[in-house]
Amino acid sequence: TQSLAEALVFTEKNGVDTSLFIQILNSTGYKTTLSEQKGPLMVKSDFRATFYLRHMFEDLNLVDETAKDNHIYMPLTEESRSNYLAAVNLGLGEKDFSAILELLRKLNGQM
Secondary structure, eight states: OHHHHHHHHHHHHTTOOHHHHHHHHTTSTTOOHHHHHTHHHHHTTOOOOSSBHHHHHHHHHHHHHHHHHTTOOOHHHHHHHHHHHHHHHTTOTTSBGGGHHHHHHHHTTOO
């Protein structure tokens, strides 16, 4: 989700039509169920929750703790957990987990 959100921020900042970007992405072998189902909604900033962002943060906490307990290095999980914590702290916890896009937009001066 965070990778897709970053791609949308990147395309927006560079003046690319994000709807077109999602259409192109979803016509390639790199499409995912997430890009097909959430991508068009993210473009429209439709963050009605199907899975709360706060629950994603809780799940990332569990994974991070388990990894540390088992001495497993997972830097992307740690970074994602930090970003979801920031999103929760900004009041996005009751929105869909794809609202991580809102955090990235704010951090990049797009809101």
